[in-house]
Amino acid sequence: MKVKMILPALTEAKSPFWRSIKYSLFPPLGLATLAGHLSEDDQVTIQDEHVEVLDLSDDPNLVVIQIYITAAYRAYEIADRYREKGAYIVLGGLHVTSLPDEAALHADTIFLGPGEDTWPAFLSDFRAGRPARVYQSRRRTLADQPGARRDLIKRHLYLVPNSIVVSRGCPHRCDFCYKEAFFKGGRSFYTQAVDAALAEIHSLPGRHLYFLDDHLFGDSRFAGALFDGMKGMGRLWQAAGTVQSVLQPGLLEKAVESGLRSLFVGFETLNPVNLQEQHKYQNLNRDYAAAVRRLHELGVMVNASFVFGLDSDDTTVFDRTVEWAIEQGIETATFHILTPYPGTMLFQRLAAQRRITSTNWDLYDTRHAVYEPAKMTPGELEEGYWRAYQDFYRWGSIVRGAWTKREWSQRIRHLAYAGGWKKLEPVWDVAIRARRVPVFLPVLEAVLAGFQGANAIREVFAPALSPAGSEP
Secondary structure (H helix, E strand, O other): OEEEEEEOOOHHHHOOOOOHHHHHOOOOHHHHHHHOOOOOOOEEEEEEOOOOOOOOOOOOOEEEEEOOHHHHHHHHHHHHHHHHOOOEEEEEOHHHHHOHHHHHOOOOEEEEOOOOOHHHHHHHHHHOOOOOOEEEOOOOOOOOOOOOOHHHOOHHHOOOOOEEOOEEEOOOOOOOOHHHHHOOOOOOEEEOOHHHHHHHHHHOOOOEEEEOOOOOOOOHHHHHHHHHHHOOOOOEEEEEEOHHHHHOOOHHHHHHHOOEEEEEEEEEOOOHHHHHHOOOHHHOOOOHHHHHHHHHHOOOEEEEEEEEOOOOOOOOHHHHHHHHHHHOOOOEEEEEEOOOOOOOHHHHHHHHOOOEOOOOHHHOOOOOOOEOOOOOOHHHHHHHHHHHHHHHOOHHHHHHHHOOOOOHHHHHHHHHHHHHHHOOHHHHHHHHHOOOHHHHHHHHHHHHHOOOOOOHHHHHHHHHHOOOOOOO
8 A cells, every 4th residue: 555644845835934943854754654654565655755755746545734724725725636646645633633623625535633543544444444433532542553764854954953853732722723633532641651662662773862752751750750761862952841740849950860851831911811711720830930940050051932822912012022031031932912713712712702814724833823711812912923033133132131041151152052043044054955964963063062171162163164974
């Protein structure tokens, strides 16, 4: 059987604000994980439209497409084209689970929720000639799952080929979170066995890892055992966690000892009223500044996430948030316009209030206001969002943030990380076009490690500047 798995490009690829490096970071691990269930006799290909041009001239028997909301229209276009050629089309992912009736118009079979139980069931039914139209996930477990088919991943197209997921979902339930809709109808948070996770980590080449888990620290017993097992592996890794997990005594220290050097933290808002309204209780009564200090004191850089447009936000929220982040010495920040994804409690509430102004999924990219904010106009919200990015990533702001650190090595590290991420766009574009993104992985590792050693900067930039280059 010929099987083709596709990750369609997000629609923002057509935007002048498209950042190619953002989508050259991680390979489509979800599709590679599904591929692990296929037989050795199946001919399988995985294509990621963010980093390669899709070949639509082939004739697979089965086409599998993973859909995120801002890739929905492109995904449907691809599905319809293959369907006309006689291929069997299956669609899954966040958007399919949120809007199954819409997705079903373009598919022979749709999948709702995660696929650990439904995907093997479908394959059995498909080979027997009796596939169902809809598969709804019920049994949630990562036990006895085959490994991801990493041999199908084109490692040379990604800066971070060693992405890994050792858990599913999140134990918290925030009204605006898209993932919460995905896990309805069953467990919303579960993990691998620690030994299985460690075995997968051990199998990955190189030094750097990026955990794509929504909340790696969500089960403290699992996380603590995982970090204990990773100690001594010599890894450098990045992940996502909450303010609550950062402030938890002992767990963060274990993470750092095992190689944690950068953490994505969802602060979301500085206003506790906003937190209550969105049921993000895990952030209530938490000292944000103390969490940042704790991370920095342990040598961990912070990627802070903020959301604008919550009901208690007025036009002062942008400057206040940016100034706070700079004063805390936060290395990188991601800003978002509140987006009411279909299937979430937020969408239901705003729809009931008749405040949603668009259901054009191309605009649901956290860059556009698709609803009526409470205390500003949609135009003011969008303008403030863009200004926040500009103000935070000005060189003056980057230098101010760096100089909150006492050590020169930490200042240089801050400048290199923040500047490299936002100020070297032309360099990233050249590297991507030349398919040489992986040569910058040693640079990333050196920054995460804090440029240890007198000749570290010269040594790590040498391969990136060399005509020969190398791949991990």
